Amino acid sequence: MNIVVCIKQVPDTKGGVKFNADGTLDRAAMLAIMNPDDKAGLEAALRIKDQNGAKVTVLTMGLPKADAVLREAMAMGADDAILVTDRVLGGADTWATSTTIAGALRNLDYDLIITGRQAIDGDTAQVGPQIAEHLGLPVISYAEDIKVEGDSVIVKRQYEDRYHEVKAKMPCLITALSELNEPRYMTPGGIFDACDKEVTVWGRADLKDVDDSNLGLKGSPTKIAKASDKVPKGAGEKVNLDPAESVAYLIGKFKEKHII
Amino acid sequence: MNNMGLEEYKGVFIYAQQVDNELSSIAFELIGKAKELAKDLGTDVTAVLLGSNVKGLTDELGEYGADKVIVVDNPELETYRTEPYAQALAAVINEYKPEIMLVGATAIGRDLGPTVSARVATGLTADCTKLEIGDFPINAVPGKEDEQKHNQLLMTRPAFGGNTIATIACPDNRPQMATVRPGVMQKLPKEAGRKAEVIEFNPTLEKNNRYVDILNVVKAVGNVENIMDAKVLVSGGRGVGSKENFKMLQDLADVFGGMVSCSRAAVENGWLAQDYQVGQTGKTVRPQIYFAIGISGAIQHVAGMEESDLIIAINKDEDAPIFSVADYGIVGDLNKIVPALTEALKAEMKNK
Amino acid sequence: MDFTLDKKHEMARGLFRDFAETEVKPLAQETDETEQFPAETVAKMAKYGFMGIPVPKEYGGQGCDPLTYVTCVEELSKVCATTGVIVSAHTSLCIDPIMTFGTEEQKKKYVVPLAKGEKLGAFGLTEPGAGTDAQGCQTKAVLDGDEWVLNGSKCFITNGKVADVYIVIAITSITEDKRGRKKKNFSAFIVEKGAPGFSFGTKEKKMGIRGSSTYELIFEDCRIPKDALLGQEGRGFPIAMHTLDGGRIGIAAQALGIAEGALDRCIEYTKERKQFGRSIAQQQNTQFKLADMAARIEAAQLLVYKAAMAKATQKVYSVEAAKAKLFAAETAMAVTTEVVQLFGGYGYIREYDVERMMRDAKITEIYEGTSEVQRMVISGSLLR
Numbered sequence: 001m002n003i004v005v006c007i008k009q010v011p012d013t014k015g016g017v018k019f020n021a022d023g024t025l026d027r028a029a030m031l032a033i034m035n036p037d038d039k040a041g042l043e044a045a046l047r048i049k050d051q052n053g054a055k056v057t058v059l060t061m062g063l064p065k066a067d068a069v070l071r072e073a074m075a076m077g078a079d080d081a082i083l084v085t086d087r088v089l090g091g092a093d094t095w096a097t098s099t100t101i102a103g104a105l106r107n108l109d110y111d112l113i114i115t116g117r118q119a120i121d122g123d124t125a126q127v128g129p130q131i132a133e134h135l136g137l138p139v140i141s142y143a144e145d146i147k148v149e150g151d152s153v154i155v156k157r158q159y160e161d162r163y164h165e166v167k168a169k170m171p172c173l174i175t176a177l178s179e180l181n182e183p184r185y186m187t188p189g190g191i192f193d194a195c196d197k198e199v200t201v202w203g204r205a206d207l208k209d210v211d212d213s214n215l216g217l218k219g220s221p222t223k224i225a226k227a228s229d230k231v232p233k234g235a236g237e238k239v240n241l242d243p244a245e246s247v248a249y250l251i252g253k254f255k256e257k258h259i260i
Numbered sequence: 261m262n263n264m265g266l267e268e269y270k271g272v273f274i275y276a277q278q279v280d281n282e283l284s285s286i287a288f289e290l291i292g293k294a295k296e297l298a299k300d301l302g303t304d305v306t307a308v309l310l311g312s313n314v315k316g317l318t319d320e321l322g323e324y325g326a327d328k329v330i331v332v333d334n335p336e337l338e339t340y341r342t343e344p345y346a347q348a349l350a351a352v353i354n355e356y357k358p359e360i361m362l363v364g365a366t367a368i369g370r371d372l373g374p375t376v377s378a379r380v381a382t383g384l385t386a387d388c389t390k391l392e393i394g395d396f397p398i399n400a401v402p403g404k405e406d407e408q409k410h411n412q413l414l415m416t417r418p419a420f421g422g423n424t425i426a427t428i429a430c431p432d433n434r435p436q437m438a439t440v441r442p443g444v445m446q447k448l449p450k451e452a453g454r455k456a457e458v459i460e461f462n463p464t465l466e467k468n469n470r471y472v473d474i475l476n477v478v479k480a481v482g483n484v485e486n487i488m489d490a491k492v493l494v495s496g497g498r499g500v501g502s503k504e505n506f507k508m509l510q511d512l513a514d515v516f517g518g519m520v521s522c523s524r525a526a527v528e529n530g531w532l533a534q535d536y537q538v539g540q541t542g543k544t545v546r547p548q549i550y551f552a553i554g555i556s557g558a559i560q561h562v563a564g565m566e567e568s569d570l571i572i573a574i575n576k577d578e579d580a581p582i583f584s585v586a587d588y589g590i591v592g593d594l595n596k597i598v599p600a601l602t603e604a605l606k607a608e609m610k611n612k
Numbered sequence: 613m614d615f616t617l618d619k620k621h622e623m624a625r626g627l628f629r630d631f632a633e634t635e636v637k638p639l640a641q642e643t644d645e646t647e648q649f650p651a652e653t654v655a656k657m658a659k660y661g662f663m664g665i666p667v668p669k670e671y672g673g674q675g676c677d678p679l680t681y682v683t684c685v686e687e688l689s690k691v692c693a694t695t696g697v698i699v700s701a702h703t704s705l706c707i708d709p710i711m712t713f714g715t716e717e718q719k720k721k722y723v724v725p726l727a728k729g730e731k732l733g734a735f736g737l738t739e740p741g742a743g744t745d746a747q748g749c750q751t752k753a754v755l756d757g758d759e760w761v762l763n764g765s766k767c768f769i770t771n772g773k774v775a776d777v778y779i780v781i782a783i784t785s786i787t788e789d790k791r792g793r794k795k796k797n798f799s800a801f802i803v804e805k806g807a808p809g810f811s812f813g814t815k816e817k818k819m820g821i822r823g824s825s826t827y828e829l830i831f832e833d834c835r836i837p838k839d840a841l842l843g844q845e846g847r848g849f850p851i852a853m854h855t856l857d858g859g860r861i862g863i864a865a866q867a868l869g870i871a872e873g874a875l876d877r878c879i880e881y882t883k884e885r886k887q888f889g890r891s892i893a894q895q896q897n898t899q900f901k902l903a904d905m906a907a908r909i910e911a912a913q914l915l916v917y918k919a920a921m922a923k924a925t926q927k928v929y930s931v932e933a934a935k936a937k938l939f940a941a942e943t944a945m946a947v948t949t950e951v952v953q954l955f956g957g958y959g960y961i962r963e964y965d966v967e968r969m970m971r972d973a974k975i976t977e978i979y980e981g982t983s984e985v986q987r988m989v990i991s992g993s994l995l996r
Contacts, residue, residue: 011420071623094374095383121420124386126374129342133378138470139342141371154475159279159367164339165476169469186627187661188684189674195620221383225398225414226427236571238589240578243596247604250572253588257570259549260608 001054001148003045004108006101006115006131007038007073009066034069037116041176043183044146045114046077052148055079057108061089061100067199074194075186082108086203091217094122098130099214103207105135112153113173117142128175138172144179266359269434272298273358275349276307276321276329277368279340283317285489286364288324288447290440293391294362295325295448300393301411306330306358307456310348312338315458322456325448329456330356336465339477340368343470346375351463353380358435360413362391365439373439383430384437389444389567390416396429413438423559443488443544444567480535485519487536492518492549495538495565498525499554499575499594506531508595509553512602515609521545523555539564554594557582574598615914617683624680628687631660632695640692643823644968649774650823653695658729663702667711672724678858682865682920686913689869690876693972694823696869700862701770701824702726705980706733709779709800709855713843722777722802734775735859736766736829737852744985746781746852747796751831753782758838760801762831765813768979772827773812778803780829781852784845798848802840809834820971857933859980861923864916864936867944867976871909874944874951874969878902881955881964898954905947912940931993938986941976948973 011030034042045056058073060066061084070081084104092100105113113135115128125141132139144163145156155174157164186194204215213219239249254260274290276283287307294305304327309317311333318329330352336344349372353361363369363376365387377384392414400408413436416427430436487493494513496506509520522532524539538545540560550568555561557573557580565571566585573586574594583589590597617625635656643650657663665681667673674680681703689696707726710718725731742748751764762782769778784799803810813828843851879902882893892898919936922929948970952959959966977983 075623075627093383094386095378095381098378122386123419124374125370126377126384126386129371129374130378132470133346133375136470138472139371139375140472141342142367159340162477162479164474165478166341166472167475168472172472185631185660186623187674188624188627188665188676188680189661189669191623191627192620192674192676192680195623221381221433222385222428222430223396224426225396225429227424228426229424235584236587236589238578238583238586238591240591243592243600246574246590246592246597247600250588250590250601251604251608254605254608259570260605 001052002110003048003054003112003114004057004059004105004110005042005045006113007042007058007060007069008035008119009060009062009069010035010119010121032068034072035116035119036178037118037176039183040178040180041114041116042073042076042078043181044176046184048148049077057082059084059104061097070199071194072186074197075190076184077190082200082202084202088204088216091220092215093220093222094124094126094130095221096215096219098127098134099210099219100207102131102134103210104202106208107206111170115173115175117175117177128173132173138168140166140168140172141175143174143176146174266434269357269359271303271306271358272360273306273308275363275369276309277364277366278309278311278314278317281311281314283320284364284366286366286442287321289442289445290362290364291321291325292447293440293445297360297391297393304328308349308352310337310345318456318458323450323452323454326456328459330459330461332461332463334465339474341472341474342371342375344465345372346379347465348463349376350379352461353435355461361435361437363439365441369439373437377437382433382435382437385415385417385428386439388415388417388438388440391438396431418563441544443546487519487521487538488543488545490519490547492516493521493545493547494518494551494553495521495523495555496526496553497523497555500526503531508598512551512598515602515605516549523561552582552586553598555582556580557585621679621683624676625683625687628684632687632691636688636695637691640965643692643694647822649825650695654698657699662699663729664707664727665703667707667723667727671719671727673727678861678920678923679917682861682916685862685865686869689866690873693866693870694821696866697770697821697824700866701735702733704859704862705735705855706777706779708858709842709851710802712854713851718802718842726777731776732771732774733777734769734771735855736769736778736780738766738768739764740767744982749781749783751782753784753799753801755838759835760838760840762834762836764831766829768816769827769829770824772825772829774825776805778829779842781848797846799845800842800848800851801836802842803836807834807836820975856980857930858923860933860937861916861919863976863980864919864940867940867973868912868916870969870973871912871944871947874948874966875905875909877966878951878954901950901954905950908943909947912943915939930989934986934989937981938983941983944973944976
């Protein structure tokens with residue numbers, strides 16, 4: 001069984017987002033990590049590998065430095081890694097990104113493709129379903145649990161107030177939630193091996209059945225009109241009084257605002 | 261991507277999500293926003309209703325402001341599955357050619373939206389918090405004033421865990437598609453008896469390899485109340501200290517007929533279920549009053565509550581970031597202030 | 613000369629740091645308070661290969677090197693010195709001598725499960741009457757047919773009772789030199805928990821590293837098989853000394869970690885803590901102290917890494933190990949003492965970790981050779 005996990009390198013927002021003096025995001029000060037939903041997807045693939053035996057390939061599209069997340073994935077147990085990188089692919093929106101990744105995936109044998117639900121930088125949740133669309137595969141988004149049964153997968157698909165237990169025939173694509181599992185750590189020996197392994201690097205020319213007009217910034221139907229780092233809402237009043245005075249202060253404000 | 265006869269595309273469409281043949285609140289919120297956009301464009305609002313035996317829902321869509329309702333009623337659409345729903349919505353788009361197609365950023369919409377946008381080969385902007393009609397580029401490039409496009413949908417969305425804001429346009433493709441976070445747009449007041457023109461549309465849904473089988477539908481139990489519907493939320497975080505202490509917060513919420521919610525820390529400590537979590541990984545809320553009690557105010561939390569009309573923070577740490585978004589910040593011991601505030605409010609209300 | 617870690621070592625350090633922050637740090641306070649051996653953490657470390665980092669893969673290890681192992685002990689000790697020493701004693705004092713002096717059968721039998729973390733290791737040299745002067749040891753081993761019979765006791769044994777495999781040094785003969793002076797000849801043995809006549813005394817109550825399990829080992833006609841002898845008979849003393857050379861690098865890494873952990877806390881705290889209307893980090897006194905500590909810690913780190921590289925490439929690395937341990941241990945003690953001072957009253961309170969770090973630091977100047985012993989080793993090499 002061949003599983004391809006699509007992963008993305010993202011800036012870490014967990015340890016607090018860093019800002020420059022002018023209030024803009026200091027991206028350079030933030031660590032680059034494997035996107036959490038993607039990592040859960042990788043863990044799911046590795047568990048299938050542990051139980052049923054499978055070859056797990058990780059694939060990312062990004063700058064050459066995204067090599068780091070591929071090494072991490074291999075140090076966790078992935079067998080192969082592919083980096084799709086090319087200047088002409090830069091500035092892609094989700095349409096152009098999914099077109100690119102689908103073009104790369106067409107070169108591979110896969111039974112199952114797993115992506116994260118969404119990346120913590122873009123938060124769109126679009127690339128997974130759109131890859132499935134380009135490849136004509138069944139898609140199951142928001143997976144909380146994945147089981148392989150013969151030539152099918154059985155997935156717990158999360159909704160706001162329920163889940164569906166869904167069965168799909170492979171090949172298919174699943175988008176993983178970080179709630180899916182607790183990803184394993186790398187091992188020291190895995191790190192040493194991963195650093196010695198080859199990462200396959202593909203450029204534009206290696207993408208199969210893809211039109212230039214659908215790639216990169218030019219091939220992106222959505223265009224950024226304006227982007228800014230968020231200006232925090234201004235602080236209101238802050239008081240430091242004893243409890244009774246604090247209560248009186250709030251009651252006064254509620255009356256002022258005709259809340260009571 | 262190629263231009264594709266953009267002028268053929270007319271009207272603002274919304275996807276009227278229903279689950280168990282009951283319309284979701286997001287459907288009405290989208291109509292509310294769509295009405296504003298349609299007014300600016302001089303066009304009308306069409307709700308797209310997909311399901312099985314859903315014709316009875318069209319009246320409600322009309323009462324909330326939809327001018328037209330396109331209904332695709334097909335047994336294949338009984339329970340949400342990506343493929344038949346994507347086929348149906350794509351068929352509506354191809355047939356009726358809307359210039360704008362809005363979808364809720366729900367667990368359904370965030371699956372259906374990207375699938376359909378890729379199928380009809382257009383752009384999609386996710387999780388929008390603001391939509392308006394304007395020019396693209398926003399400021400014309402000097403010397404290229406005639407290349408500036410007017411009457412474009414400008415879609416504003418947070419990214420990066422709410423730390424950045426981007427406004428996005430889709431100038432060369434139609435429809436301009438967006439998903440919109442629930443709870444952000446305002447629905448219009450219900451106008452009893454208002455009718456929408458109902459159009460029944462029956463595209464052929466092709467049974468292909470992309471169908472999945474639903475083996476089981478398991479509804480969460482005890483999840484009837486939704487913090488997104490509360491007018492007043494009393495939200496607790498790590499500083500509340502224990503599950504028992506949440507009783508204090510409930511007492512305060514009861515005074516207003518509101519609900520208790522919480523930060524991620526409270527969920528991680530097992531004090532409240534995840535359904536009550538506000539923030540990036542929880543829900544976006546916008547109550548009239550939001551009490552942040554013992555919540556430090558991590559950016560991920562703030563992203564989910566900062567649109568609240570009035571924010572009151574109580575925290576013992578005077579440097580807690582929550583104070584930077586609070587209208588009224590109280591530095592002090594929540595264990596003393598919260599019960600006292602509850603009693604004082606009860607007394608005030610009795611006097612009325 | 614390149615003073616930066618390469619990609620592999622940097623990535624491994626990232627792993628250890630992530631693990632330490634997520635799995636170890638939240639338990640550090642409780643481990644100290646309850647003096648409980650952190651068995652669950654050790655099981656997790658075993659799962660991810662931390663118990664056999666420098667061991668070749670064919671013996672169940674990770675196939676990495678001493679430098680990787682050192683960064684592991686360092687990162688663990690930043691948040692919990694107890695966890696650091698468990699890995700250090702296991703790897704340096706038990707696995708390493710078997711890998712270096714053991715037969716192929718012994719490596720297969722003992723190193724494989726030890727490196728996989730299925731078993732835990734310990735080392736026994738010190739006795740009540742013999743600390744720095746190892747020649748004062750009394751524990752004896754006598755060959756009786758196909759078995760060695762051990763009598764005596766060993767004290768202050770890290771991983772005592774929880775370990776499954778013990779390297780024990782005992783006298784196997786006493787010879788006289790030409791001038792008629794008596795000389796004890798030592799041998800090293802591999803003793804398994806459960807050997808008849810092998811038991812444990814009471815648990816030591818310690819000032820620091822309180823979660824590590826420190827016990828007396830008692831041998832009363834303890835019978836072990838003949839092939840439990842490690843290395844040649846009579847070569848126990850050099851085996852012990854060689855083992856301690858490696859162990860000192862581990863302890864140096866532990867001390868380095870403690871100092872780094874204390875400095876990290878200090879930077880956080882002095883930025884937050886306000887006195888006289890501004891953070892104490894804005895006071896020049898604080899700034900200069902932070903600078904001195906940072907410089908000293910980096911010097912210690914270079915010595916520790918150099919010793920680890922020496923272990924990887926040289927047969928003998930006693931002096932490098934002694935310098936690293938001496939300087940890192942004294943750095944740990946000095947830095948933690950200074951950090952407690954900068955914390956003021958809060959530094960003296962258990963709720964703040966620096967109090968624990970100061971208690972933990974002290975042992976690094978004492979065990980696996982006191983600072984005085986390290987000075988003897990270093991000066992001995994100078995005055996040879």
